[in-house]
Amino acid sequence: MEVLDVLKPETLTxxxxxxTEYQNCKILAGGTDLLLDIKNGKQSPQYLIDLGNIKALKKIEKVRKDIVIGSMVSFKTLSEAKIIKQYFNSLYHSAKGMGSPQIRNLATIGGNIINGAPAADITPCLISLDATLVIESAEYERFISCEQYFIDYDKEKVRENEVLTKIIIPKKKRLTGFYKLGKRNSLAIARVNTAISIEVKQNKIKRFAVCLGAVGRYPFRVLELEKMVVGKSLDYLLADEVLEKLENAVFASIKTRKTMPFKKEAIKGVFKKALENAYGEVIL
Amino acid sequence: MIKVTMTVNGKLYTREIPPMMRLLDFIRDELKLKGTKEGCGEGECGACTVIIDGDIYNSCMVLATSCEGKRITTIEGISGAELHPIQEAFLEVNAVQCGYCTPGMILSAKALLDKNINATEKEMKEAISGNLCRCTGYQKIIEAVKLAQKKLKKR
Amino acid sequence: MKKRGIGYAATFYGTGYGNGFPDESRATVEINANGEIILSVEVSDVGSGGISVMWQIASETLNIDRNLIKLQYDNTSKMLDSGTAAASRQTYNTGNAVLDACKKIKINIDKYYNKVEIIKNKKVLTELYQKFISDNQELKYEGYFKATTSQVDLETGIGEPYWPYTFGINRAIVEVDCETGKVDVIDVVAVYDAGKIVNPVLAEGQIIGGVSMGMGYAIMEEVNVLKGSIKNCNYSDYIIPTSKDMPKVTTYFVEANEASGPYGAKGLGEPAMLPTAPAILNAIYDAIGVRLTEFPATCDRILLELKNKGV
Amino acid sequence: MKTVGKDIIRPDAYDKIIGKAIYPDDIEIEGMLYAGVKRTTIPYGRVLSINSEEIKKVPGVVAVIDYKMIPGAISHGVIFKDIPTLVKDVFKRVGDCLLLVVAKDKASLKIALDNVKVEYEEYKGVFTVEDALKEDAPILGDGSNILYDIKVKKGDIEKGFEEAAFIAENFYHTQMTEHVFLQPECAVSTIDDDGKINVYVATQYPHYDREEVAKCLDMNEEDIRIINTTIGGAFGGREDINPQCHAALATYITKRPVKVLYSREESVISHSKRHPMKLYYKTGVKDDGKLCALKVRIYGDTGAYASWGMNVLRKSAVHATGPYEIPNVDVRAQAIYTNNPYSGAMRGFGAAQVPLAHEAQMDILAEKLAMHPLQFRYLNAFKVGSVTATLQELKSSVGIKECMEKLAQIDNIQLDKDVRE
Structure with a gap:
């Protein structure tokens, strides 16, 4: 089937x-993956809705206690926005290290989430930051945590009459970090990546989130580990039993895969680097 | 067919094109500007790099129709009677071998220096990190960008 | 934790087809009425700079400004067979054929123009052409070169399989992250003997490009084949170095003159990539005490090897 | 000298920096057709049937060409003519060319090729050199799976190892690699009024291409013209025939200009690869630091077709010592057929694999001797008058020691130049 038209709306309405007017539509939000899928016959929509002209979806705003990122914000904008660097160190680093300059100019945060690649770089960050996705249709608006979106992917994934419009991240005081282990220093797809977020109170860990990527179908948190470290000092994050939990989580996720022995070893190093990144590369 | 109007190298073009035509094909097949190269067709090699409104894109990854009203610069558009300083520099330091990555490299370098004439070596390496080259090992390309920077600053 | 290591590797490379295979090159050089020299030679410039090398050898030999020398190198109907752009043979073999052709016409040019100054003026060449015509001199001269090698005996290996040989050594400094297995190549010094270097800046380009390919060979590149079928057919999964992966490369040449080469030159294209990979692998060992015997040295292999050795 | 030895701007660079250099895909000719091939998707087997008749009916298809329509030779190859231009029945690798389709535009060509259906009888293939050498292995070559077998012997290997104070013995395994030159293969072919064929292609050797195209079309070489366009990198990957014969054949049959353009994926599938090699190395050194013995066994996976396999393994054997003088040498190198992608020329050509082994061995022995690795290499390096493993005397231009001296100077290493020379 051929694409019959590319529609270029200027507003969300x-x-x-x-x-409602067109059947078999697909949203074009950058297109670095979609266009290839269409070319290779993996997807065959009849209409593309290009969101490139909708200015409202390209903003990053402070709204009360949250930062709201429009789904059409490019990786370039994300990595250059002061507000992102200021509040979400992990997100800043993952956006900056994604693909290449050309890809960062084109690819959008929304497109990346919806594409749902196992080795996506920003998804682990968003999950660890407690991000919420805002998905809209003509009739309704639904809010779902980024984490839940991927846990319940088959049920929750964006449907044909829906569009991801915003990503909301609570603006809290926390240390966040990200690290991607790739085969090279640019144009690299993550072999393993990790995002962390730490809330500290009186030198003790009040809340901890860690999300692992490229070690399963979707990025996932290691809840057992997150609970275990609460109330402990930051040093504890490097304890053997912490690293062991990570190793076990990777093992459990990709038991039968050929890459498992490597990835369960690598996760420990990647986690340490994410911590270093959170601490600003000075403390460790 | 979709009607699309865009400015390429300072000239306004209007064409009726199929909806899925890539910007790369628009440039090469419709406008017959053959300096923009296709190396992979999947946004990985950067040979098809063009500048759209000041930023670099892989023209194999962009639909021509998405470029409605935009300003595109290809390798043919960066020099007039005289070479652009980046082109001069590429010649002078031997930053060219097989030449297939060269147009894309020059455009990536131009987009960088247009925005940041004081770019550091690290920023230069970053700027061309989406342009693969199998011949040169990149070092002379970076040398050329540095030389071009000097030339541009003198102007 | 990151550890640094330093590694060395030396290689040699016999250029040309070798083994007594007829390794022949031909070139013609012609003077025309427009005051131009037409150098016709089969030189496939795959990016290597072969065209420039032929141009320079001709200009040097003829003592004529290179801008007056027009090259014809693309059409089988307009050039003789000079063999392939391979085996690092173009500078030595085809360069010698160009040299031969130019020497032949030069004998006759010298009859009319015997000055030290380089011919820069079209008019001088037009006048030369007129004199060639009036004295009934040949306008077109053919040059030829055949490399001297002999076949090796399959049971003993005895023979002179290649000539000449090019030599090189690399020193590489790497940084290995012991927690992820990731290798960064920091610095490479490359020293080569490829005889007389015809165009240093082009030769340097060959070396740096060779270092890049050698680095890919050492730590990144691998075609994955499953039941005869290649699983990584794209740039996204067949990984080669980007600008952000390259070390600083410093190049030096020691020019051991090869009397049989044009102006003492030997070949360089392939030798340029040979010592880099082993130098990097030796540097990795120096850094972490682990020697890989299966290549490439990806983070996967290094990390597992570190774990197995309990390092 | 006035020109040689000078940093001259290469004459081809100007067109390249302004975007005017012409690579084959930049050529457009009025009325040009597009051609492409359907390739095998299994590694070893026989073609039972192809739905050629159906493909002829696909809108936009101008011609469907199989091996029977080739006027001349149906296979090609740099030494042995064993690579099918179009498969007759048996094929040996994934990526062999089955059917050549010519269409009026790219889109029709794609649809036509996507709709080619092939029925195969699949044979059991071999994918490792070990399996290929087993007694019950299917025979892929001419009576044997060993394409080439060379021995290089110098001195007395047994005696050599007896003299050794230290011995290093290891197996090394080098991987298959790929050229990935930036410009995927492309050829444009035209026909003159007098029937002569022109092929515009980026190639490493126009006269060889002419010979193969002439053989394929059963024409005189003089009636074929190869025009070498600007070449977007090669590294050995453009030594074998790829789109040349197909473009020429399509033009010969349709009498129209034809373009054949590969995607990146097709480029990687189609052309040769760097030989993966298994290398056994045993190196002996005397306590004075002089190498005394080297035993080497090399098994190169040459894949489905010969290409340059014998020359590559010969190069490995000759270069197995590295640039060092060793009095006792015993090398054996074999090129072995498998149903893997065929191996051939790639920058370094057999001399790229052996250094991964001989230079590891050198470091291992230097460590045992407690000698600086550069010093150890320097001590053993070739000099004028050295005799190689093939008993070739190096009579001139042996600059390896000078290279080492230069490096020592740069890195501030004190080389002991006089002792034990």
Missing amino acids: EVKSLF
């Missing part, structure tokens, strides 16, 4: 009305 228009997008929603297009859903």
Whole structure:
């Protein structure tokens, strides 16, 4: 089947009305993956809705206690926005290290989430930052945590008449870090990546989140570990039993894969580097 | 067919094109500008790099129709009667071998220096990190960008 | 924890087809009425700079400014067979054929123009052409070169399989992250003997490009084949170095003159990539005490090897 | 000298920096057709049937060409003519060319090729050199799976190892690699009024291409013209025939200009690879630091077709010692057929694999001797008058020691130059 038209709405309202007007639509949000999928016959929509002209989806805003990122914000914008660097160190680093300059100019945060690649770089960050996705249709608006979106992917994934519009991240005081282990220093796909977020109170860990990527179908948190470290000092994050939990989590996730022995070893180093990244490369 | 209008190298073009035509094909097949090269067709090699409104893109990854109203610069558009200082520098330090990555490299370098004439070596390496080259090992390309920077600053 | 290591590797490379195979090159050089020299030679410039090398050898030999020398190198109907752009043979073999052709016409040019100054003026060449015509001199001269090698005996290996040989050594400094297995190549010094270097800046380009390919060979590149089928057919999964992976490369040449080469030159294209990979592998060993015997040295292999050895 | 030895700007660079250099895909000719091939998807077998008749009916298809329509030779190869231009029945690798389809545009060509259906009888293939050498292995070559077998012997290997104070013995395994030159293969072919064929292609050897195209079309070489365009990298990957014969054949049959353009994926599937090698190395050194014995066994996976396999393994054997003088040498190198992608020329050509082994051995022995690795190499390096493993005397231009001296100077290493020379 051929793509018959590329529709170019200028407002979100228009997008929603297009859903009712056209069948078999696919959202074009950058297109670094979608266009290849269409070329290779993996997807065959009849209409593309190009969100490139919707200015409202390209903003990053402070709204009360949250930062709201439009789904059409490019990786370039994300990595250059002061507000992102200021509040979400992990997200800043993952956006900056994604793909190449050309890809960062084109690819968007929304497109990356919806594409749902196992080795995506920002998804672990968003999950560890407690991000919420805002998904809209003509009739409704639904809010779902990024974590839940991937846990319940088959049920929750964006449907044909829906569009991801915003990503909301609570603006809390926390240390966040990210590290990607790739085969090279640019144009690298993560072999393993990790995002962490630490809330500290009186030198003790109040809340901890760690999300692992490229070690399963989707990025996932290691809840057991997160609970275990609460109330401990930051040094404890390097304890053997912490690293062991990570190793076990990777093992459990990809038991039968050929890469398992390597990845369960590598996760420990990647985790340490994510910590270093959170501490600003000075403390450790 | 979709009607699309865009400015390429300072000239306004309007064409009726199939909806899925890539910007790369628009440039090469419709406008017959053959300096933009296709190396992989999947956004990995950077040979098809063009500048759109000041930023670099892989033209194999962009639909021509998404470029409505935009300003595109290809390798053919960066020099007039005289070479652009980046081109001069590429010649002078031997940053060219097989030449297939060269147009894309020059455009990536141009987009960088247009925005940041004081770019550091690290930023230069970053700027061309989406342009693969199998011949040169990149070092002379970086040398060329540095030389071009000097030339541009003198102007 | 990151550890640094330093490694050395030396290699040699016999250029040309070798083994007594007829390794022949031909070139023609012609003077025309427009005051131009037409150098016709089969030189496939795959990016190597072969065209420039032929141009320079011709200009040097003829003592004529290179801008007056027009090259014809692309059409089988307009050039003689000079063999392939391979085996690092173009500078030595085809360069020698160009040299031969130019020497032949030069004998006749010298009859009319015997000055030390280089011919820069079209008019001088037009006048030369007129004199060639009036004295009934040949306008076109053919040059030829055949490399001297002999076949090796399959049971003993005795023979002179290649000539000449190019030599090189690399020193590499690497940084290995012991927690992830990731290798960063920091610095490479490359020293080569490829005889007389015809164009230093082009030769340097060959070396740095060779270091890049050698680095890919050492730590990144691998075609994955499953039941005869290649699983990584794209740039996204067949990994080669990017600008952010390259070490600083410093190049030096010691020019051991080869009397049989054009102006003493030997070949360089392939030798340029040979010592880098083993130098990097030796540097990795120096850094972490682990020697890989299966290549490439990816983070996967290094990390597992470190774990197995309990390092 | 006035020109030689000078940093001259290469004459081909100007067109390249302004985007005017012409690579084959930049050529467009009025009325040009597009051609492409359907390739095998299994490694070893026989073709039972292809739905050629159906493909002829696909809109936009101008011609469907199989091996029977080739006027001349149906295979090609740099030494042995064993690579099918179009498969007759048996094929030996994934990526062999089955059917050549010519269409009026790229889109029709893609649809036509996507719809080619092939029925195979699949044979049991071999994918490792070990399996290929087993007694019950299918025979892929001419009576044997060993394409080439060379021995290089110098001195007395037994005696050599007896003299050794230290011995290093290891297995090394080098991987298959790929050229990935930036410009994927492409050829454009045209026909003159007098029937002569022109092929525009980026190639490493126009006269060889002419010979193969002439053989394929059963024409005189003089009636074929190869025009070498600007070449977007090669590294050995453009030594074998790829789109040349197909473009020429399509033009010969349709009498129209034809372009054949590979995708990146097709480029990687189609052309040769660097030989993966298994290398056994045993190196002996005397306590004075002089190498005394080297035993080497090399098994190169040459894949499905010969290409340059024998020359590559010969190069490995000759270069197995590294640039060092060793009095006692025993090398054996074999090129072995498998159903893997065929191995051939790639920058370094057999001399790229052996250094991964001989230079590891050198470091291992230097460590045992407690000698600086550069010093150890310097002590053993070739000099004018040295005799190689093939008993070739190096009569001139042996600059390896000078290279080492230069490096020592740069890195501030004190080389002991006089002792034990």
